[in-house]
Structure formats: C-alpha cells, structure tokens
Amino acid sequence: MADIALTPAKAKAEIREATAWDQVKHNRNWLGFWFMMPAMAFLIFFLAYPLGLGIWLSFTDTKIGRVGQFIALENYEWLWDDAIFWLSVFNTLLYTFVASAIKFGIGLYLALLLNEHMPFKAILRAAVLIPFIVPTVLSALAFWWIFDSQFSIISWSLRHLGLIDHNINFLGDPTWARICVIFANIWRGVPFVAITLLAGLQTVSPSLYEAATLDGATRWQMFRHITYPLLTPIIAVVMTFSVLFTFTDFQLIWAMTRGGPVNATHLMATLSYQRAIIAGQLGEGAAISSAMIPFLLAAIMVSWFGLQRRKWQQGENND
Amino acid sequence: MSSVHIRDVRKSFGTFEVLHGVTVPIEDGEFVVLVGPSGCGKSTLLRMLAGLENITSGTISIGDRVVNNVQPKERDIAMVFQNYALYPHMTVRDNMGFSLKLRGAKSEEIDTGVKRAAEILALTPLLERYPRQLSGGQRQRVAMGRAIVRDPQVFLFDEPLSNLDAKLRVAMRTEIKELHQRLRTTTVYVTHDQIEAMTMADKIVVMHDGIVEQMGSPLELYDRPENQFVAGFIGSPAMNFLKGKIKVNGSASFEGPNGVKLPLKTAPANSDGKPVVYGVRPEHFTIADDGAEAEIVVVEPTGSETQVFAKIGGEQVVAVFRERHQFSPGDKVRLKPDPSLVHLFDETTGKRLNS
Numbered sequence: 001m002a003d004i005a006l007t008p009a010k011a012k013a014e015i016r017e018a019t020a021w022d023q024v025k026h027n028r029n030w031l032g033f034w035f036m037m038p039a040m041a042f043l044i045f046f047l048a049y050p051l052g053l054g055i056w057l058s059f060t061d062t063k064i065g066r067v068g069q070f071i072a073l074e075n076y077e078w079l080w081d082d083a084i085f086w087l088s089v090f091n092t093l094l095y096t097f098v099a100s101a102i103k104f105g106i107g108l109y110l111a112l113l114l115n116e117h118m119p120f121k122a123i124l125r126a127a128v129l130i131p132f133i134v135p136t137v138l139s140a141l142a143f144w145w146i147f148d149s150q151f152s153i154i155s156w157s158l159r160h161l162g163l164i165d166h167n168i169n170f171l172g173d174p175t176w177a178r179i180c181v182i183f184a185n186i187w188r189g190v191p192f193v194a195i196t197l198l199a200g201l202q203t204v205s206p207s208l209y210e211a212a213t214l215d216g217a218t219r220w221q222m223f224r225h226i227t228y229p230l231l232t233p234i235i236a237v238v239m240t241f242s243v244l245f246t247f248t249d250f251q252l253i254w255a256m257t258r259g260g261p262v263n264a265t266h267l268m269a270t271l272s273y274q275r276a277i278i279a280g281q282l283g284e285g286a287a288i289s290s291a292m293i294p295f296l297l298a299a300i301m302v303s304w305f306g307l308q309r310r311k312w313q314q315g316e317n318n319d
Numbered sequence: 320m321s322s323v324h325i326r327d328v329r330k331s332f333g334t335f336e337v338l339h340g341v342t343v344p345i346e347d348g349e350f351v352v353l354v355g356p357s358g359c360g361k362s363t364l365l366r367m368l369a370g371l372e373n374i375t376s377g378t379i380s381i382g383d384r385v386v387n388n389v390q391p392k393e394r395d396i397a398m399v400f401q402n403y404a405l406y407p408h409m410t411v412r413d414n415m416g417f418s419l420k421l422r423g424a425k426s427e428e429i430d431t432g433v434k435r436a437a438e439i440l441a442l443t444p445l446l447e448r449y450p451r452q453l454s455g456g457q458r459q460r461v462a463m464g465r466a467i468v469r470d471p472q473v474f475l476f477d478e479p480l481s482n483l484d485a486k487l488r489v490a491m492r493t494e495i496k497e498l499h500q501r502l503r504t505t506t507v508y509v510t511h512d513q514i515e516a517m518t519m520a521d522k523i524v525v526m527h528d529g530i531v532e533q534m535g536s537p538l539e540l541y542d543r544p545e546n547q548f549v550a551g552f553i554g555s556p557a558m559n560f561l562k563g564k565i566k567v568n569g570s571a572s573f574e575g576p577n578g579v580k581l582p583l584k585t586a587p588a589n590s591d592g593k594p595v596v597y598g599v600r601p602e603h604f605t606i607a608d609d610g611a612e613a614e615i616v617v618v619e620p621t622g623s624e625t626q627v628f629a630k631i632g633g634e635q636v637v638a639v640f641r642e643r644h645q646f647s648p649g650d651k652v653r654l655k656p657d658p659s660l661v662h663l664f665d666e667t668t669g670k671r672l673n674s
Contacts, residue, residue, distance in 0.1 A: 207404035210398075212406075221421055225406075
C-alpha cells in the first residue's frame, strides 16, 4: 500500500438501536400484514361473520323480534320431513343443471362464432353483453310481461299466427313456469359464459390451428383435439361460477313467480327468504340457506379437482 | 420427395399486391432458402406453398400436380413454424404422432413412426414430456420431429431458428443441414438471416419487395451479385459502395468521392464518364502502397479477424483483415481493393455492369 495516510474521517454518528417503529417499517411480513388488514376486515365483517351467524341461527329457533334458544339440529329435523323443502332442493338442482348445461352449450357456441372473422364483430360482441348489463330485476319484469297470462306477446303472436286458440298460462302452469324461469336465467347467464370463453379462445395461438390444418385436422378435429383441451381450465372456472350463481339465484324467481305456482319454482334461496323474512322464522330460513353449503362446496370441489389434473399447464419442472 | 414449381405467383391482400409474379423452380431433394428483409413476401410465399394463404394468380405445383386448389393436408408437406406451434396439452409423443392419428393410422404404426423420428433427432428420452418442460432447442427438435414423422414430399421451415439464442442457432443450423443430407427431402426454408442462407442452402432465392432479385448457389450470389441489393444483402460485413464515375484513359479506373482513384480491371464498353456504384467486399481490401488513402476511424478485433472502419474520400468503408495489424484511430493507411473482385453497378437501376 502507498504510504499516504488517509485522514481519518470524522467520527460518524453512532449507530443507534433500531426502534420498534424501524422494525415495523423494515419487516416486510409485518408491513404486508397491515396492507392486508383492510381487505381482511371487509371479508370478515361482510362475509365470514354473516356466514357464521347464519349457521348459528340455523341451530336456534330465532324468530323476528325474539332471540332464540339453541335447539341443535331440530330445524334440520323439521326440514328433513318437509316435502316443500325437498321440492325446493329438487327445483334448485333441476334449475341449476338444466340452465347451466344450456348456458354452457349456447355460450360456447356464441364464443366460437364471435371468434371467427365476420363483419361487425365488435358490435356483435358488445351486443352479446346486453343481457348481462340490464339489472336482473328489470329483465325479470320484462320476462314477467312476456310470460303474462293475459298480455303475453308470445301467446298473442301464436294466436295471430293461428297456432293456438287460448293464451298459454306460462307462469301459472308448473311445467311452463319452470321452463320460463330457466329460459330467463339462461338469457341472462349466456353473456358471461360466452364472453369469458371468447377471452379463453383468444389466448389460443393461431399457429396451433395452422399446424393442425397441415396435420390434416378437420374443423371438428381441431375443436376436439385443440380448442377444447386448451379451453378446459377456463371452462372449469366459468362453469363453477355459473353453477354457483345459478344455484343461489333469487332475484329472477322472486320477481317472476315468487316460487309459485304451488311451489313449482321455489328454489332453496327463495324458500329460505319466504320462511325467514316473510314468515319470520329466522332459524328455519337459516337452516335452509345452510343446507345449500354442501352443494356449493361439492360444485367447488369438482372444479378444483378438475383444474388440478392438468399437468401440461404446470411450469418448467424437469421431472 | 418431389420437385416444386412456383410459376409467376402473385398475391394481393385487397388491392395491395405483396408478391409481383414470383417464379422459383425447386428441384427434387434441393435445399432452397428464401431470404430477404422483413416484408419482402418470403413468408407469404411459403404459406402459399403450404396452403395457408390463397394464391391470387399463377400456379404452384408439387411434383406434377398443381396444388392451387388442393387442401393443405392433401399437399403432402410438413411445416416447422417460427414459434414451433407445439400443442401444449400433448406430450412430445402425442405431438409427433398427431398427424398420423388424424390420418387414422394404427397405434403400432404411429409408434414406429414416432420412434424413428425420435431416434433421428435424439428425442427418445423426452417422449413423455410436455412442451413446457423442454428447452428452446428441444422444442425446435420436436417441431422438426413432427414434420419428419409424416414423411412428406416437402419440408417447409418458417424462420425456425429466430427464437433461439446465438449459440444454439449455430448448432441447430448444422443439425438441420445434416438432417437434410440424411433424408434428402426437398426443403424450402425461409429466413431473414443471410448467414443461415449462405451456410445451409443449395440454392438461395433473394427476395425484396415482392420480387425475386436473384437466385443461385450461395457462392454464385456472393461472387456475382446481379444487382446492388443482392450485393448489399449477401455477405457480412456488407459490401462497401462508393459512388463515382468510370474513367477510361488507356486503362480503366474509377473516380470516387472527392477524386479518390480506385483500380478497375476492365470497364464496360463506351462507359467513359458513366456514373456508377463501385462495390467492394470488406475482405477484398489489402494494404498496398498504391492504394487509396484512408483514415482509420474504428478498429474492431474479433480474434480471427480485424474489422477496420475507415474513411476513403470522406466516405466510410469497412475492411476486414485476417492478419493482425496494429492500427489505431486516426492512422492513415493505403487501402487497395482487389481489382478482379470489384463489382460495378448502374447508379440508377442498380444492375450489375461488369462481367
């Protein structure tokens, strides 16, 4: 080393002990916790707490205006023997399965159609979203008029075409009523499925289709071997949501039929509302709502396991 | 294997014509490289050959059959895409066997085909992997395997190496060339990289703005470019161009910018005073006492050679020397082009003037 003496730097300020505040500022986990707090508080107050309260209520005989006693499973025992409850379970399953299946079919078809090159593509894509934008109650009211026993435009048209003699009692006949509410739900739910699947389709690289064309695939084979497998993760997500929304549907039914005629369109959600709020039996209504939980969990599990299997999506692990 | 004939092919997108009558004969078993800058129409031409784009006019035939209206799958061609286009949800085995499966081949037949291709490309240990689990070079090989399995008349490659890093690109280049020497399948290869074209091709087709500028063997194009575009495109570093006039005064010479005199072996007849572009490749400069005076600007040693950027008459040129000179910026040297290797081009049309 050179023999130039470096002038010693002025004594630096003594390094002080980190205060608690310093630690909080520099500990990323602690900081992360605080960033997470608002969201967590929201979830706890507006989701977890009501859910817990609902389950608790279902174990009590609470009525509106009276704090209930803990009665364990008595509400559920009552429901077990309640034919209307079982009818609502059947209705809900029918409603969910039929509506979801048709929504998937039409939604996929529309998505494939909108993914093609055609004139006015942007406008058509926007138009597909309209049913989704209209508030549910408004569209339910419109359907109410469309299916009205006296003023139904469908009955009117068919009568003027000479196809029927009398108005069809759309919302008064159990079978027709079921068909009508399912139809209304499908009309409302298709855009969500279609647009989400369309987004999924657009992530498929066009060169895969070109490669498949050269490999000799027909249009159907391309769908079967390329489009469909690549779309399955998105199908699983969108159908889980669609099933959850349909299973818990309330607005459409309540606005169109209020569960009638003779409970033919009562879903678990509408029955729960009727028993808990209209009839004031909060405990029993809560038990009906809580009875939906196993079904919803089952739907989530199906898609969860459906999503897990796809090894090709997983990262670059060279196993 | 089969020959391919592209005759006066044109392609328009709407009213915009991108290919203006392209004719390329391709012999059976030949490795042809279509090369040109972006937007020259080379990829479009390849896609028309594959059947992915319609042919506006002209004909393309594979073997003796005009394929203008033949479906892609019936053309008996296989294509390797720039992004490989491997099916992400299929294993390497399924990716390679997909075309056979669609053709309705029996599973043993598919197995044999995939196995053969996998052995050729050393992919056997990777057959059960998904594309995601492969490196770039491996994916590239799977894409080629998919083509080999089909045993097609013609292989088409669309810039297959441009997604690889420089080192792998060189290795794959050799691998593709070796594969071609082994299989002898007619191959059409598109690239924008003239080095790829030079190293791999039996025949290079240089395209520019929708026309064929020149075609021929790599060395033909290097030694005798028919026009200034080809001269500038083929060869790296690119050919130097100097504008000036021919002087015939007993012997021929070239008078460049600011009166710089450069040697010419012969001049075309009646060309005294004709304005021309004088082309000389960087590797054809030597240091000689009777050379033109040049001032060195930048020196770039690469180990095997040294690239020297210098100014002749105010114009920058580049020279490449195999021997190691000790130059530094600002030095004055005398650069002399080898007169027998000089190219002359018409200043307006860019056409080659000397024989």
